[in-house]
Amino acid sequence: MGTITFNGKEIPFDEGDNIIEAAKKAGTEIPHYCYHPGLSIVAQCRMCLVEIEGARKLATACSTPCNNGMVVSSESPTVKEAVSGVQEFLLLNHPLDCPICDQAGECSLQEYSLKHAASDCRTDLNRRTYIDIDMGPSIKKNMNRCIHCTRCIRYCNEVGDIYEMVALQRGNNTEIVTVDDKPLMTAYSGGLADVCPVGSLTTKDFRFSKRVWYLRRNDSICDGCSKGCNITVSHEKNLVFRLEPRENQEINKWWMCDEGRYGFHFAQSPSRVLAPAVKGGGSMESAQWSEAGARFNDLVVGAQSIAVVASADITNEEADLLKSSLPKAELYSYSPSVDSSSEDKALDHLIRRKDKSPNLKGLEGRGYSAFSKFNPSKFNLVVYASGGKVRPPYGIAKLSETTVGLGVFLKEEVDGFDVILPGPSWLEKEGSFTNYDEINQHFGQAIRPIGLAKPMSVVLSKYLADSVWQAG
Amino acid sequence: MKQVQNAIDAEIDKKKRFYPNKEALLLPVLHAAQRAYGWLPHDVMEMVAKSLELPLPKVKQVTSFYTMFYKKPVGECHLQVCNNIACYLRGSSDVIHYIENKLGILPGETTKDGLFTLTEVECLGSCGTAPVIQINDDYFESVSRSDVDKILEAKQ
Numbered sequence: 001m002g003t004i005t006f007n008g009k010e011i012p013f014d015e016g017d018n019i020i021e022a023a024k025k026a027g028t029e030i031p032h033y034c035y036h037p038g039l040s041i042v043a044q045c046r047m048c049l050v051e052i053e054g055a056r057k058l059a060t061a062c063s064t065p066c067n068n069g070m071v072v073s074s075e076s077p078t079v080k081e082a083v084s085g086v087q088e089f090l091l092l093n094h095p096l097d098c099p100i101c102d103q104a105g106e107c108s109l110q111e112y113s114l115k116h117a118a119s120d121c122r123t124d125l126n127r128r129t130y131i132d133i134d135m136g137p138s139i140k141k142n143m144n145r146c147i148h149c150t151r152c153i154r155y156c157n158e159v160g161d162i163y164e165m166v167a168l169q170r171g172n173n174t175e176i177v178t179v180d181d182k183p184l185m186t187a188y189s190g191g192l193a194d195v196c197p198v199g200s201l202t203t204k205d206f207r208f209s210k211r212v213w214y215l216r217r218n219d220s221i222c223d224g225c226s227k228g229c230n231i232t233v234s235h236e237k238n239l240v241f242r243l244e245p246r247e248n249q250e251i252n253k254w255w256m257c258d259e260g261r262y263g264f265h266f267a268q269s270p271s272r273v274l275a276p277a278v279k280g281g282g283s284m285e286s287a288q289w290s291e292a293g294a295r296f297n298d299l300v301v302g303a304q305s306i307a308v309v310a311s312a313d314i315t316n317e318e319a320d321l322l323k324s325s326l327p328k329a330e331l332y333s334y335s336p337s338v339d340s341s342s343e344d345k346a347l348d349h350l351i352r353r354k355d356k357s358p359n360l361k362g363l364e365g366r367g368y369s370a371f372s373k374f375n376p377s378k379f380n381l382v383v384y385a386s387g388g389k390v391r392p393p394y395g396i397a398k399l400s401e402t403t404v405g406l407g408v409f410l411k412e413e414v415d416g417f418d419v420i421l422p423g424p425s426w427l428e429k430e431g432s433f434t435n436y437d438e439i440n441q442h443f444g445q446a447i448r449p450i451g452l453a454k455p456m457s458v459v460l461s462k463y464l465a466d467s468v469w470q471a472g
Numbered sequence: 473m474k475q476v477q478n479a480i481d482a483e484i485d486k487k488k489r490f491y492p493n494k495e496a497l498l499l500p501v502l503h504a505a506q507r508a509y510g511w512l513p514h515d516v517m518e519m520v521a522k523s524l525e526l527p528l529p530k531v532k533q534v535t536s537f538y539t540m541f542y543k544k545p546v547g548e549c550h551l552q553v554c555n556n557i558a559c560y561l562r563g564s565s566d567v568i569h570y571i572e573n574k575l576g577i578l579p580g581e582t583t584k585d586g587l588f589t590l591t592e593v594e595c596l597g598s599c600g601t602a603p604v605i606q607i608n609d610d611y612f613e614s615v616s617r618s619d620v621d622k623i624l625e626a627k628q
Contacts, residue, residue: 163527168536179529 274451315431
């Protein structure tokens with residue numbers, strides 16, 4: 001604890017803060033490329049140079065810890081000249097192809113060029129050029145744009161725990177490659193696009209699909225496993241384009257895995273059932289909401305014994321709602337990889353967990369029993385509620401007399417159901433998930449429900465007769 | 473290959489107490505391996521990586537950084553001609569062209585008989601006696617065309 005004088009103002013710092021972090025807390029950004037709070041410090045981009053009173057040379061703010069009483073300037077003429085020089089140097093080989101670069105709009109190089117670089121170019125030297133190269137299943141590399149910050153290499157070593165990515169040669173000829181052109185096989189490769197400060201490493205999933213300034217962003221929680229990583233959903237015109245990790249030191253720090261990152265496509269899959277359907281003469285036929293809703297009510301009213309099987313990707317609020325709306329029903333939770341949260345465990349050193357559903361802990365806390373205890377022959381109506389991420393157990397609809405599907409289903413899964421009432425995926429509703437560590441996290445709605453999907457609260461209150469929920 | 477492994481092991485044994493960790497030992501061990509084998513093919517780098525328990529990509533990254541580690545075979549007689557400013561002003565370009573013509577190779581190439589490799593290098597730190605050729609571990613200073621003739625003859 002102490003204070004430093006930064007650009008003439010006294011600002012506080014915490015023990016161990018470097019100058020970049022202290023300035024960030026005081027609301028000033030010191031430009032930087034190679035520094036990332038989650039990675040080791042190498043001080044090689046030289047962009048964060050600052051002047052420290054009493055020091056003979058400019059110092060890099062990333063590698064200089066704050067000392068009580070230090071007088072630092074990031075605005076002095078010497079610093080400005082140095083930073084603008086560094087920026088000019090980094091642009092020597094950069095193609096300046098912003099109009100066709102995916103990073104444009106969220107590119108550090110672009111921002112700092114505007115803020116810190118000279119407006120003209122003093123050289124007409126040839127720029128080194130490379131062709132775009134595939135780096136494994138998720139990443140595409142454009143070496144022309146690279147500024148050799150080596151964040152990607154450190155990310156692989158320190159976060160992904162692989163040593164495939166290296167910088168070969170040196171100086172002007174430095175090239176970031178995987179050794180012997182091996183594909184990058186890590187469960188965290190998507191993060192390379194996040195840490196890359198320029199447009200060199202981009203995910204194949206998002207590449208060329210949208211200019212980032214059109215995207216709107218909402219905070220959310222990943223539904224890929226019981227970890228509950230904090231994420232940002234980027235969407236436009238009710239279509240989701242990508243998920244990115246959001247910093248939360250208690251859960252996922254700065255990172256997320258590829259499975260979660262690319263796991264949202266089911267919600268926009270062409271085979272998702274987007275209209276209510278009822279069984280008619282053997283196969284499913286789409287129906288009006290009123291017709292399907294009435295059929296659902298008839299089945300519930302007429303049933304002797306009801307079971308609710310909730311896949312563990314519905315929200316806590318929905319779980320409560322099912323419990324109170326169908327008071328006679330017995331409650332079961334379903335997760336594909338574990339039977340109960342006691343079987344859950346970490347799959348690696350970082351994030352991924354064995355339980356591939358986001359809310360098993362929440363359902364268990366609400367009195368939902370393990371799926372292994374579910375005996376379908378005991379019930380003549382099964383209500384299967386699905387949030388979409390967890391695929392329903394194979395043949396669930398054929399186990400008992402009648403089955404109602406509530407939520408997100410794909411066309412190939414609905415055979416055997418009596419009624420399908422389409423609901424929103426987790427991107428299209430708000431609610432909360434309880435993660436493996438019993439941290440309850442609320443998330444907001446990112447986009448409107450797709451197709452004719454209706455929230456579970458509307459379906460249950462609108463179509464179920466009052467006598468049903470009063471029966472308890 | 474057995475000899476190379478022995479050289480690596482011997483170097484590790486000899487030097488490990490002077491270095492803080494295995495990563496720091498990489499440079500001397502790579503030099504030892506290169507002395508034993510002549511250059512550093514994939515297999516030798518793999519051997520070094522295994523002996524030091526380092527990831528192979530790390531070893532490749534280091535060898536690619538330093539020009540003194542040879543990624544392809546070099547001739548028995550490695551002619552390294554300095555072409556920095558002092559040597560250049562004293563006629564090293566002429567020396568290089570003379571060698572090129574005499575041996576029929578360009579810088580970076582090796583003669584077909586595997587005897588000579590020609591390389592242009594950066595400053596060898598002997599500017600007072602420019603131009604300089606380093607042949608394997610020996611310096612030949614104030615070199616002229618006739619000196620080149622003598623040297624090459626002696627080596628053949």
